[in-house]
Amino acid sequence: MLEHAQVGTDQDILPCPVCAAPAFRPVWDRFRGGTDDVAVTCSGCGLVRRARRRNEAGDTNEFYTGRYRTEYFAQDKRDFARLVERAAPYQEIRLDRLGSLISNGVRILEIGCGPGYFLAAARARGTIVSGVELDTDQARFGAAYYGITIATEPIEEDRLVAGSSDIVCLFQVLEHCADPLRFLAHVRRLIAPGGRLVVEVPDLNNPLVSLYAVDAFKRFWFQRPHELYFGRQTLEDVLVRAGFAAVEVRSFQEMGLVNHMNWMMTGEPMRDRAAALATGLPLDPAAADPAMFPTIDTVFREADACYRRTLESHGYGDIVMGVFTPQREAPAAPSSPAAWTIR
Ligand SMILES: [Zn+2]
Numbered sequence: 001m002l003e004h005a006q007v008g009t010d011q012d013i014l015p016c017p018v019c020a021a022p023a024f025r026p027v028w029d030r031f032r033g034g035t036d037d038v039a040v041t042c043s044g045c046g047l048v049r050r051a052r053r054r055n056e057a058g059d060t061n062e063f064y065t066g067r068y069r070t071e072y073f074a075q076d077k078r079d080f081a082r083l084v085e086r087a088a089p090y091q092e093i094r095l096d097r098l099g100s101l102i103s104n105g106v107r108i109l110e111i112g113c114g115p116g117y118f119l120a121a122a123r124a125r126g127t128i129v130s131g132v133e134l135d136t137d138q139a140r141f142g143a144a145y146y147g148i149t150i151a152t153e154p155i156e157e158d159r160l161v162a163g164s165s166d167i168v169c170l171f172q173v174l175e176h177c178a179d180p181l182r183f184l185a186h187v188r189r190l191i192a193p194g195g196r197l198v199v200e201v202p203d204l205n206n207p208l209v210s211l212y213a214v215d216a217f218k219r220f221w222f223q224r225p226h227e228l229y230f231g232r233q234t235l236e237d238v239l240v241r242a243g244f245a246a247v248e249v250r251s252f253q254e255m256g257l258v259n260h261m262n263w264m265m266t267g268e269p270m271r272d273r274a275a276a277l278a279t280g281l282p283l284d285p286a287a288a289d290p291a292m293f294p295t296i297d298t299v300f301r302e303a304d305a306c307y308r309r310t311l312e313s314h315g316y317g318d319i320v321m322g323v324f325t326p327q328r329e330a331p332a333a334p335s336s337p338a339a340w341t342i343r
Pocket of ligand 1: 019020021042043044045046
């Protein structure tokens, strides 16, 4: 357990952006890239967040206009055409998870859409799509490559038409928000009556974090751009405070058995996302005995499927996906810390 003194006093650290409680408990202090950041659990609402210091620069939107991509991603993430090609199969999985929400003529807006690969896949299923992406290079690429309309202004400027989307998607976005309630208030405005908000975030109940506690993975997983670290319950709690009701919130295990074994044995990420998501043997079939390889590869695939199912059925996963519906009444202002019991 970390000492409170390592983080600073309640006076140095901003209060919880969700429940406004000033008190917290430090839980992790080794972040990707060796920053001096600390993750803390809010004593008021239980949300895990990066402890933001009072003297930190405030504008996070500026960071996402380009620096986030160049500082936090490997070289090939700047090769958008390759990124699009690699990400394409995964978008079908996302769409399948959304089930009957995806149907002809539904208007989908994705905020933080990158080069637009999810939107392109959604459009192929008959939906009407548009996006928002602060990184102008990615937005420009998506517009040219897919012909999708992608706005580059922050939604906080309220330039998009209120109530103009049936489904608003936030994939791997909300964890970046320093002020999630304010952000969600602007998101809420965009959803048509009867519409839905879909939120996908990294899951704090990732087995490598919470089941096996692999330190090397945690040093990779906790990263400065992620202000918030959600589990299913805290994601739902934040959305409820922002004026939404949960339709369904579930954990999914994306990375496979081989990826987990790799982390445990080498302490390193796999070479790319495709390898980490793979379900079969991490070997070149051409280099193996052709008579035996398919058989043993099948054993691996069955083991992988069983492994993921077992984790998910026990509430573990590396992402949380939630579907929410805006409530008719706008949310009340955040509670004062006095209204919350400090655990
Ligand atoms: Zn809180």
